[in-house]
Amino acid sequence: MSDHHMVFHTHPMSRGRIVRWLLEELAVPYRTVVHAYGQAMKSPQYLAINPMGKVPAIEHRGVVVTETAAICAYLADAFPQAGLAPALDDPLRGTYYRWLFFAAGPVEAAVSAKALDQLPPAEKAGFVGYGSYDLAMDALEQAAASAAPWLLGEQFTAADVYVGSQVDFGLAFKSIPERPAFAAWAQRLRERQAYQRAKALDDALVAGTD
Numbered sequence: 001m002s003d004h005h006m007v008f009h010t011h012p013m014s015r016g017r018i019v020r021w022l023l024e025e026l027a028v029p030y031r032t033v034v035h036a037y038g039q040a041m042k043s044p045q046y047l048a049i050n051p052m053g054k055v056p057a058i059e060h061r062g063v064v065v066t067e068t069a070a071i072c073a074y075l076a077d078a079f080p081q082a083g084l085a086p087a088l089d090d091p092l093r094g095t096y097y098r099w100l101f102f103a104a105g106p107v108e109a110a111v112s113a114k115a116l117d118q119l120p121p122a123e124k125a126g127f128v129g130y131g132s133y134d135l136a137m138d139a140l141e142q143a144a145a146s147a148a149p150w151l152l153g154e155q156f157t158a159a160d161v162y163v164g165s166q167v168d169f170g171l172a173f174k175s176i177p178e179r180p181a182f183a184a185w186a187q188r189l190r191e192r193q194a195y196q197r198a199k200a201l202d203d204a205l206v207a208g209t210d
């Protein structure tokens with residue numbers, strides 16, 4: 001197999017769904033390897049790919065990329081013809097990085113802490129990267145409200161896939177509050193053909209029909 005082949009390590013009920021959507025947006029060929037949760041994901045073979053023993057991960061051009069946000073950003077740059085990243089000299093690259101990193105760091109951490117009932121006391125807000133759950137949600141709402149129709153305006157990018165997935169999953173799992181700006185952006189995202197293709201592929205894997 002050539003180095004240029006893409007291998008996608010995932011589980012259909014995981015953050016791998018985000019990467020699947022991005023891959024479908026790119027419309028490039030890839031081979032899916034599903035890893036069962038538990039011991040299989042902690043096998044020496046898979047730990048050699050991701051020492052965290054977690055999915056998703058990709059292998060492409062002889063390189064492993066882990067971390068969903070990094071995979072999205074990497075893939076958008078690796079296939080520039082798809083136009084899923086702003087040009088390097090485009091000032092909107094700043095907006096792009098800003099929301100990608102905001103979602104991968106503060107939003108993920110705030111949502112996880114809330115789900116586990118582990119939110120820090122209010123007086124520690126200055127110490128915690130996300131400040132408070134409400135502060136992080138208010139800033140995320142600003143991002144969603146600015147999407148017209150996408151985070152960077154007319155250009156749909158990997159930031160819409162990654163940050164938008166946090167909103168989409170958050171609404172589905174009720175881990176983020178229901179707000180009109182979240183609902184409106186999520187609705188536009190769900191209408192994308194690549195979103196629907198990716199969802200169908202992963203839902204089929206979950207149902208065991210693939």
Ligand SMILES: N[C@@H](CCC(=O)N[C@@H](CS)C(=O)NCC(=O)O)C(=O)O
Nearest residue numbers: 014015041053054055056067068069
């Ligand atoms: N920070 C990682 C998180 C990856 C992660 O936690 N994946 C979960 C599924 S969504 C997993 O593989 N859990 C199985 C385990 O840890 O054993 C990313 O954004 O990709």
